[in-house]
Amino acid sequence: MRTIHIDQIVKTIEQLCIDANYYINDDIMEELNKALKTEQSQIGVDIIQNLIKNALMAKERKIAICQDTGMAVVFMDVGQDVHIVGGNLIDSINEGVRKGYENGYLRKSVVGDPIERVNTKDNTPAVIHFNIIEGDRIKISVAPKGFGSENMSSIKMLKPSDGIEGIKKFIIDTIDIAGPNPCPPIIVGVGIGGTMEKAAILAKKALLRPINKRNDLNHIKEIENDVLKKINMLGIGPSGLGGRITALAVNIEVFSTHIAGLPVAVNISCHATRHADATI
Amino acid sequence: MKYSIRAPLTKEITCNLKAGDTISINGYIYAARDAAHKKMIELLDEGKELPFDIMDQIIYYVGPCPAKPGAIIGSAGPTTSSRMDAYTPKLIQHGLKGMIGKGLRSKEVIDAMKAYSAVYFGAIGGAGALIAQKIVSEEIIAFPELGAEAIRKLTVEDFPVTVIIDCHGNNLYDIGKNKFRKIN
Structure with a gap:
């Protein structure tokens, strides 16, 4: 049994929300660069070049790649030997999202009720998928999804x-x-x-x-x-x-x-x- | 063709633009998306005035990110235009001359564009960090309670767009796709 305090979960999710929105992953940058060589349309090449420039600018200035910073989808692979202390796990995930979107200057795009459609102003709640795995660690993946x-x-x-x-x-x-x-x-x-x-x-x-x-x-x-x-x-x-x-x-x-x-x-x-x- | 145009537009400008033209826009445009469109149509239905004079204006479908300290605006790329289709013909009838967004438009919107000489521009979806650099001032002018969806007046310099649908109904999405399509 290993103990993990919710403060660590909040902090990790805050940072993952910001990192995911500022930095495009290397595998995608590689494929974009390859696509420059295979695209046959000139306007298509121009657009891919602009997407690469956009990613580099977002990284350099630490700003969002896209204004639609998404609804936060959080995959939690929780080791069965983990004991979570300090509070409610779901609340801590949402607290991490709240802090990430506020401190990262990310857009708040979530409405509380799908019919009444009032913005929750902090991008919560997240969509959370739990999975129980072996071990005493938690793997957290944050995937902000634009609509x-x-x-x-x-x-x-x-x-x-x-x-x-x-x-x-x-x-x-x-x-x-x-x-x-x-x-x-x-x-x-x-x-x-x-x-x-x-x-x-x-x-x-x-x-x-x-x-x-x-x-x-x-x-x-x-x-x-x-x-x-x-x-x-x-x-x-x-x-x-x-x-x-x-x-x-x-x-x-x-x-x-x-x-x-x-x-x-x-x-x-x-x-x-x-x-x-x-x-x- | 490549052009630089000033906003607000005139009928003479919009009628000269052809699908596929690349355009730099200078001047001011209005940012509005889903919730603001719903509210604008409610105002018109109640016989009230819109929060800005829409005659000859361009609306940019965008909900920007908050600005970081020292910046004018956060990332500000286009959102999907088709969600505004239900509201757009009425705004065109009231004088709207240009729209900037991304993605397909309905037949009703295209018919209204042809009838009133309006034009639909595309900005690069997913390039919001880059596009934000072309916005030199931002002012919330209506519905501040909507947050990212509030109506904003934006001053733009060399704001890059492509004419997607011109006032004759020519559609670059169809023209471009047909040129490269190799499968049925």
Whole structure:
């Protein structure tokens, strides 16, 4: 048994909210630089150059990459031998988000009730996913999610007979309909299997994986590569103004499912696909 | 073509712009997004005046980040325009001449743009840190209680946009996509 005080959780989440919003991850910067060489549209190249400049400016001046600093999605992988002391865990996560968004000069984009729509003015509550793991540590990942891309995401309960071709068609159709709205070039997170909510959470988790790393399973890796190739034949291009680079990567995660089902969730994310993590 | 234009606009300016033109905007524009649009339409429906004279103006769909000490404004890139579609035709009828945002527009918006010679500009989604450097002053002029969604008057210098939909209804999203599409 190891004891972790909630003050440490608050402090860690505050810093992760700020880091995720200021600094683009290296794997994404690498793919943006590669995309400069493969994009055939001149306006597309200009846009990617501007996105790279934007990321460098955000880093240098310590400001948000994008004004939509998102709703904070927090993955908490809690070791089963951890004892949390000092207060309520969920309150401490929200306190970390509150401090991060205030002290980082990040936009407060959350409304308290989805119908009444009054801004909570501190970007809480966060969306929290708990997972119990082995060990005596907590791995915290903060993934602020903007809604330009979130709004274009989709989930469908396919039939097993729809098979691989049905899965590919649903992913590609979702990206085609999204068009310029989610700020292409995008990153596509896909969850296949489980139940409806499991597929959606897998799709979100898929976005945490480095975009230069393919799924370990060969048959899934093949789907990732083929779907990416086809998405980049749609012609949408950077900012949707026409071009080759509509997506930088397709990350798929899978889980066992029911004999009668084939749930597929497609979570679209912008080029920045912000996430930062720490283990305490 | 590349142009530098002044805001507010005139019908002569908007009618000359073609989908695909790259534009630098100088002058002042108004920032408004979802909640502010809802409130503006409620005011018009009640027969009241808008918080600013909308004739010939440009609205930028943006909800900026708070400014850090010493800065004029925080990151300030475009938000998705289609959420304003329900409110836009009425604002165009009242004189709105330009919109800056990102993403698709409805047929109703495009019809109103054609009827009243309005133009839809795109700014780069995801480049909010860069775009903020082109904003030289910011003043909240209405609905301060909306926070990031309050209406702001922004002075801009060489603010970079592309004409997405011109006043004839030509649409760069369709033109650009068709040029590079290799799959049906």
